[in-house]
Amino acid sequence: MLALLLATAVGVGSASAQTPAPASPASAAAPAVKEDFKPSSLNQPGQEYPQVNSQGYVRFRVVAPDAKSVRASLGLGGRGGTTLTKGADGVWVGTSEGPLDEGFHYYHLNVDGGTFNDPGALNFYGGVRWESGIEIPAHDAxxxxxxxxxxxxxxxxxxxxxxxxxxxxxxxxxxxxxxxxxxxxxxxxxxxxxxxxxxxxxxxxxxxxxxxxxxxxxxxxxxxxxxxxxxxxxxxxxxxxxxxxxxxxxxxxxxxxxxxxxxxxxxxxxxxxxxxxxxxxxxxxxxxxxxxxxxxxxxxxxxxxxxxxxxxxxxxxxxxxxxxxxxxxxxxxxxxxxxxxxxxxxxxxxxxxxxxxxxxxxxxxxxxxxxxxxxxxxxxxxxxxxxxxxxxxxx
Known part of the structure; x- marks a missing residue:
């Protein structure tokens, strides 16, 4: 019975962000992203990023001047994610394509094919490793x-x-x-x-x-x-x-x-x-x-x-x-x-x-x-x- 039950599970034991839906004509008129971003409540002391706005969008910032690619993978399986863009100062910045569900989410960084935790965020054990964590404020928190x-x-x-x-x-x-x-x-x-x-x-x-x-x-x-x-x-x-x-x-x-x-x-x-x-x-x-x-x-x-x-x-x-x-x-x-x-x-x-x-x-x-x-x-x-x-x- 246990084997049967386990076989029906999806993403067992992993809190995951929702992968944003592809853009469509109906979504073209979606509200603009508000620039009221604030540091996540789960950031390490003194760290400004990642940040969350009032709509549930997340903004990531990573200092990696020698990197060729940086992506924030949301959820233990990397099912959703945000590709960061490198600026002239060598700093990578990116905002999630859509808002995340309210509550807690695991994530990590992919830098040039390697998996790393975000130095700005606290770590939480999930996916058989210590993952970075971010909190989207819930209306009923x-x-x-x-x-x-x-x-x-x-x-x-x-x-x-x-x-x-x-x-x-x-x-x-x-x-x-x-x-x-x-x-x-x-x-x-x-x-x-x-x-x-x-x-x-x-x-x-x-x-x-x-x-x-x-x-x-x-x-x-x-x-x-x-x-x-x-x-x-x-x-x-x-x-x-x-x-x-x-x-x-x-x-x-x-x-x-x-x-x-x-x-x-x-x-x-x-x-x-x-x-x-x-x-x-x-x-x-x-x-x-x-x-x-x-x-x-x-x-x-x-x-x-x-x-x-x-x-x-x-x-x-x-x-x-x-x-x-x-x-x-x-x-x-x-x-x-x-x-x-x-x-x-x-x-x-x-x-x-x-x-x-x-x-x-x-x-x-x-x-x-x-x-x-x-x-x-x-x-x-x-x-x-x-x-x-x-x-x-x-x-």
């Missing part, structure tokens, strides 16, 4: 903004992993007040990243901690712990993703990480207070692991990472009785031709909305969310976490 509210803590832990013969890393978000209220115990969400990313993604690109801080401050969610660890996904390369084996990560998660977290944090260490969710390939991992371990998980979230059908439910003993929440989400642009496309084996194209409604009609707590005007990218998943968190652990 308030829910993940840094505010003057009580903040939780994100800490690194190193836990023993006999199955991999090493110590492995995870990041743990504890909510505001965790260190003060020593008698309080908390539910736990195990939250997985996408393909080619790692355990830093949900905090760095996803702002999961700020989303939770703001929700808790507004009284919209129950405080809970979030655990983010490496999903052992990078052994699967594009073109060979059907060979991905979930068993090693399942062993790490079930037999090593969960016991360590329960022993070292004040958790409510039982099935009703434990959840698993993930974005893209992290969602596929969630679907592969959680239903087979319903003695461990009661809340399940697939964010651009598959769907649950009634066939899945009926073939999983105890699903109807033990699962308290099934949350499935996508970006709206994915549903018009992305992750939900027809499987390669000729089976009908899955309809996640219809599946969610069927589960709800059968009496399950099934929620389907669509992020407006986004694709397979982090704004879809930030919004999804914002929608999902308040639904969890309602005792």
């Amino acid at each position: 308030d829910f993940y903004a840094l505010k003057n509210v009580p903040h939780g803590n994100v800490q690194q832990i190193l836990f023993p992993s006999p199955s991999t013969n090493t110590s492995r890393r995870a990041f743990v978000y504890t909510p505001p007040g965790y260190d003060k209220n020593q008698s309080t115990r908390y539910p736990v969400l195990y939250l997985q990243h996408g393909w080619g990313e790692d355990e830093t993604a949900w905090s760095n690109q996803g702002h999961a901690n700020l989303i939770m801080d703001n929700l808790i401050a507004a009284g919209k969610t129950r405080p809970f712990i979030i655990v983010m660890t490496y999903g052992m996904t990078n052994d699967a390369r594009p073109g060979a993703i059907n060979s991905f084996d979930i068993k090693p990560f399942q062993t790490v998660l079930i037999n090593e990480l969960i016991p360590y977290v329960d022993a070292n944090f004040r958790t409510l260490a039982d099935q009703p207070h434990r959840a698993m969710a993930g974005l893209s390939m992290g969602g596929f991992e969630t679907k592969a692991i959680a239903p087979k371990n319903l003695d461990k998980f009661s809340h399940i979230g697939l964010l651009s990472g598959g769907t649950f059908s009634m066939e899945d439910v009926n073939s999983t003993p105890g699903f109807k009785d033990k699962v308290k929440l099934v949350f499935v989400s996508y970006g709206s642009k994915e549903l018009s031709g992305g992750n939900a496309r027809a499987p390669a084996n000729g089976a009908p194209r899955p309809d996640p909305k219809a599946n969610a409604e069927a589960l709800k009609a059968a009496g399950l707590n099934s929620v389907f969310y669509v992020s407006p005007d986004t694709a397979h990218e982090f704004l879809s998943w930030r919004r999804s976490l914002y929608q999902m968190a308040p639904l969890m652990f309602r005792d």
